[in-house]
Amino acid sequence: MSSVANIALAGSFMASLGTLLAGALALAQRRFHVDEDPRIDQVEAMLPGTNCGACGTPGCRQFALTLISGAKTPDECTVATRDAAQSIADFLGVAVGDHEKRVARLACAGGNHVAKNSAQYKGMHTCRAASLVGGGGKGCTWGCLGLGDCADVCTFGAINMDATGLPAVDAALCTACGDCVTVCPKQLFSLHPVSHHLWVACNNRGFGNAEEAQCEVICNACGRCAMDAPEGVIEIRDHLAVIDYRNNALASPDAMERCPTGAIVWMQNNGMRKGRDAKKILRRAAL
Amino acid sequence: MAWFGRQRNTFARGIHPPGHKETEAHPIRRLDFAPRLILPLNQHIGKPAIPIVHKNQEVVRGEPIAKADGLFSAPLHAPATGRIEKIDLMPSVKGPKVQSIILKVYSADDQRVRYERPRNMNTLNGSAMIAAIQETGMVGLGGAAFPTHVKLAVPEGYAIDYLIINGCECEPYLTTDHRVMLEWTDDLLAGIAYVQQACGAPRVLLGIEDNKHNAAARIAARLPADGNIEVRSVRTKYPQGSEKLLITVLTGKEVPSGGFPYQVGCVVQNAGTVALLGRLLPRTQGMIERVVTLSGPGINKPGNYLVPLGTPMDYVLEQLGFNGSAGELILGGPMMGTSVASLDVPITKAVSGILALTRETITQQVDGTVYPCIHCGRCLQACPLHLNPTQLGLLAANRDYQAMQDRYHLQDCFECGSCSYVCPANIPLVQYFRIAKAMLREQVA
Numbered sequence: 012m013s014s015v016a017n018i019a020l021a022g023s024f025m026a027s028l029g030t031l032l033a034g035a036l037a038l039a040q041r042r043f044h045v046d047e048d049p050r051i052d053q054v055e056a057m058l059p060g061t062n063c064g065a066c067g068t069p070g071c072r073q074f075a076l077t078l079i080s081g082a083k084t085p086d087e088c089t090v091a092t093r094d095a096a097q098s099i100a101d102f103l104g105v106a107v108g109d110h111e112k113r114v115a116r117l118a119c120a121g122g123n124h125v126a127k128n129s130a131q132y133k134g135m136h137t138c139r140a141a142s143l144v145g146g147g148g149k150g151c152t153w154g155c156l157g158l159g160d161c162a163d164v165c166t167f168g169a170i171n172m173d174a175t176g177l178p179a180v181d182a183a184l185c186t187a188c189g190d191c192v193t194v195c196p197k198q199l200f201s202l203h204p205v206s207h208h209l210w211v212a213c214n215n216r217g218f219g220n221a222e223e224a225q226c227e228v229i230c231n232a233c234g235r236c237a238m239d240a241p242e243g244v245i246e247i248r249d250h251l252a253v254i255d256y257r258n259n260a261l262a263s264p265d266a267m268e269r270c271p272t273g274a275i276v277w278m279q280n281n282g283m284r285k286g287r288d289a290k291k292i293l294r295r296a297a298l
Numbered sequence: 299m300a301w302f303g304r305q306r307n308t309f310a311r312g313i314h315p316p317g318h319k320e321t322e323a324h325p326i327r328r329l330d331f332a333p334r335l336i337l338p339l340n341q342h343i344g345k346p347a348i349p350i351v352h353k354n355q356e357v358v359r360g361e362p363i364a365k366a367d368g369l370f371s372a373p374l375h376a377p378a379t380g381r382i383e384k385i386d387l388m389p390s391v392k393g394p395k396v397q398s399i400i401l402k403v404y405s406a407d408d409q410r411v412r413y414e415r416p417r418n419m420n421t422l423n424g425s426a427m428i429a430a431i432q433e434t435g436m437v438g439l440g441g442a443a444f445p446t447h448v449k450l451a452v453p454e455g456y457a458i459d460y461l462i463i464n465g466c467e468c469e470p471y472l473t474t475d476h477r478v479m480l481e482w483t484d485d486l487l488a489g490i491a492y493v494q495q496a497c498g499a500p501r502v503l504l505g506i507e508d509n510k511h512n513a514a515a516r517i518a519a520r521l522p523a524d525g526n527i528e529v530r531s532v533r534t535k536y537p538q539g540s541e542k543l544l545i546t547v548l549t550g551k552e553v554p555s556g557g558f559p560y561q562v563g564c565v566v567q568n569a570g571t572v573a574l575l576g577r578l579l580p581r582t583q584g585m586i587e588r589v590v591t592l593s594g595p596g597i598n599k600p601g602n603y604l605v606p607l608g609t610p611m612d613y614v615l616e617q618l619g620f621n622g623s624a625g626e627l628i629l630g631g632p633m634m635g636t637s638v639a640s641l642d643v644p645i646t647k648a649v650s651g652i653l654a655l656t657r658e659t660i661t662q663q664v665d666g667t668v669y670p671c672i673h674c675g676r677c678l679q680a681c682p683l684h685l686n687p688t689q690l691g692l693l694a695a696n697r698d699y700q701a702m703q704d705r706y707h708l709q710d711c712f713e714c715g716s717c718s719y720v721c722p723a724n725i726p727l728v729q730y731f732r733i734a735k736a737m738l739r740e741q742v743a
Contacts, residue, residue, distance in 0.1 A: 129639050129640045130638070132639075134726065134729065135726050135729055135730075137733070139733045139737070140729050143393075143729070144393075144636060144637050145392070145636060145637050145639030145640070145643075146389075146392065146393015146394060146639055147639065148639040149639075153394075217395060
């Protein structure tokens with residue numbers, strides 16, 4: 012046989028095999044077709060697509076499924092803007108929901124201009140690594156190390172390290188995904204609804220002059236906030252003021268006015284206010 | 299180097315850091331009592347001890363001041379006669395503050411041990427011996443501080459063939475076990491008999507690195523005639539003193555991944571631990587002091603000192619003279635020890651040495667620049683457990699901790715630091731692994 016015939020034979024064989032298998036695939040596609048709610052794709056397209064998991068489902072598609080089943084409301088996606096959530100609600104014909112926006116809050120105000128270091132850490136520039144070497148060298152062993160693991164891990168650029176080496180959370184950008192909560196080796200972050208205005212920016216469980224010498228904005232467990240707040244809002248536990256947010260409705264800025272160190276603050280509109288008796292911190296440079 | 303199979307008297311891979319055993323000829327001396335002793339309640343692995351004293355109570359040297367919380371715990375004894383100042387949070391080596399008993403020492407007291415009585419050691423059988431060992435509050439003095447009695451209480455169904463006494467002391471600088479084996483030889487042999495009684499091992503192997511010939515020779519000369527105890531010289535190499543590696547070297551058996559030595563019929567005890575037990579048990583005394591190597595270029599009077607537990611670092615440095623600019627203080631050896639962040643940190647049961655480095659020595663040796671991994675594979679040639687630090691390091695950089703655990707046996711790594719030591723790119727591999735382990739622990743919790 013000539014080589015041309017060989018090529019023609021092989022070519023036609025492959026072509027007919029291809030046609031046969033394509034036919035089988037076309038048949039199978041028709042036979043095994045699964046009808047899927049077309050809204051899943053449409054809702055997923057309307058979601059931000061970050062797959063951050065802040066809503067409690069493994070990703071945006073799963074969240075779209077729960078939206079259609081009615082188990083969750085559109086505003087539980089903390090990344091989508093209010094308008095985007097509203098348009099999903101309109102599209103599905105459901106209520107947008109009344110979940111309150113939550114933000115990450117840091118329970119420490121000991122920047123390097125007010126808190127001392129007992130040792131100088133040298134090594135990998137992460138809080139995790141530092142905390143494994145004698146706790147990181149900060150005088151207050153509970154306090155923020157300021158090496159910015161939280162700023163690194165934040166997908167949304169909501170955390171920036173400020174001039175004093177503390178992470179500043181931009182409430183407008185924060186989606187409460189909880190990555191900073193997991194990454195912080197000192198467990199200083201927690202997620203709170205924005206209506207939790209009263210906030211203890213300290214996590215120091217120690218007591219006495221030695222602790223107060225390490226940081227100027229320490230909660231020294233004097234108890235004035237607990238006295239000034241309505242019953243059941245603040246109590247002193249382990250030498251630290253602890254706010255019971257179940258009674259959040261009763262909280263008012265009065266509770267923090269007499270705080271001598273300014274450890275307890277009033278958070279509102281992306282800013283924080285200290286009481287009138289809080290000592291004035293004039294220093295700006297690092298200690 | 300052997301070409302095939304096992305190497306003689308050592309394990310495969312590992313590293314040879316400079317020994318720096320400058321203090322090996324310094325006899326053990328006693329350090330004075332500090333005016334104030336800080337005694338953390340968790341000086342051991344396991345549950346913290348429960349204080350049985352109250353504020354302002356007077357205690358005599360050797361008196362129990364905290365009791366063990368269950369089996370997996372160890373009691374504490376007063377290292378000096380004095381008054382309990384308070385029980386409060388104090389800085390620890392690891393960082394977080396821990397509950398500690400603070401003891402004000404009576405400086406006028408002669409500090410004799412008043413809380414002891416002779417004990418007839420012949421009447422103690424296995425379980426009574428283990429209980430007696432727990433009463434001493436003894437923990438592994440090599441650095442891990444694992445309660446000794448827990449290691450000796452072998453679970454049912456396992457027979458122990460060998461008691462292995464670990465006299466390797468492979469960490470650079472440290473010479474405590476060396477001095478103890480030389481000076482407390484009789485206590486060591488007595489301790490071996492007690493520990494043998496407790497775990498029921500018919501044979502004893504003493505593994506000593508070949509840079510401590512004088513200690514090996516001295517022990518060999520005093521061995522009992524029955525021939526149950528054998529002194530074996532092993533090659534000087536880091537980390538020869540790792541429990542699982544020493545078992546393999548001396549017996550040829552391999553402890554399974556995630557397993558315990560008793561599964562291959564072995565119990566391993568540090569030589570210093572056994573020697574101290576040999577001193578304490580016949581007197582019914584608790585552990586109140588330990589031998590600590592104080593060394594490094596920053597210390598004026600280096601040596602091996604018998605230090606009361608709870609002595610704060612600043613007192614030790616004041617006594618021995620800390621020269622040069624303040625550099626770095628390491629509790630333990632330079633390979634596996636930890637830098638301290640506060641001078642209030644006390645000497646605990648786990649501290650085998652204090653290494654004082656001056657700023658000059660650190661800057662000479664450390665170039666902080668980290669270069670990218672070029673897959674040269676030197677860490678693979680160093681890892682004594684045949685892990686793959688290269689791959690583990692790359693996964694750690696991507697924060698894929700689960701894969702490190704599931705596919706690359708992260709939990710078998712005992713953080714000897716050989717990989718970081720040899721890495722030409724200065725990649726802090728062992729630090730990555732410690733972070734990974736910490737993250738995985740938190741995920742479980």
